[in-house]
Amino acid sequence: MEGIHIVLKAETLGIFFGIPVTNALITTVVVSLLVAGAAILAGRRLRLIPGRIQMLWEMVVGDVYEYVAGVLESHDLAKRYFPLIASIFIVILFGNLLAFLPGFGSVGFYHAEGGKEVFVPLLRATATDLNFTLALAIVAFIMIEFAGVAVLGVLKYGSKFVNLKSPIGFAIGVIDLFSEIARLFSFSFRLFGNIFAGEVMLGLLAALIPIVLPVPLMAFEVAVGVIQAAIFALLTLFFIKIAVTEMH
Helix, strand or coil: CCCCCCCCCCCEEEEECCEEEEHHHHHHHHHHHHHHHHHHHHHHCCCCCCCHHHHHHHHHHHHHHHHHHHHHCCHHHHHHHHHHHHHHHHHHHHHHHHCCCCCCCCCEEEEEECCEEEEEECCCCHHHCHHHHHHHHHHHHHHHHHHHHHHHCHHHHHCCCCCCCCHHHHHHHHHHHHHHHHHHHHHHHHHHHHHHHHHHHHHHHHHHCCCCCHHHHHHHHHHHHHHHHHHHHHHHHHHHHHHHCCCC
């Protein structure tokens, strides 16, 4: 097991204007640039008469949009929140899949730690940094609450959590309030735990059985990365649906 170095938190590469710059932050910037670049490139290549690739993507996006509209039961709400849900999925997906590119995690530098040289990679998978998953969870949480207030109004939406009509209603409101806040932790730790555990497992197996076993497991982890991105986006969608639905 010698040579395996597992670090729970993202390693700091330097300080920029008093802000620690970690390897996960570098990857997040790279992912953001890739997503923005892909969007700009795709927008410039749109044609009135679509080719096969454009037609395929229009079908995929159209089907996903109709699914969002069906869940929210409103095309107006779908137009408002589809970009958020799709962006969450794409950012998480890019961040998860980027880690499987050749050379990712193998470029870095050594530094002294505890009397020995420790390798610090320049890039680290975004979802293996709890700061990244927590930031996404905060964005999703704010948008869920905003959706509920925007559709139902402050008083009607607040009545879901503060119900003074009966003791049972009050208790249910308190439970709903705590479950609403708990989404911050469930969102962030679910994504972080699955991706970080997969990375650790791949690292251990690559050290123990370096050729045969890691290959199918890498394919499995790619599937996990796609599924986790979809789960985060879908949960955001379903919680928005719950937020905009009146209590009965």
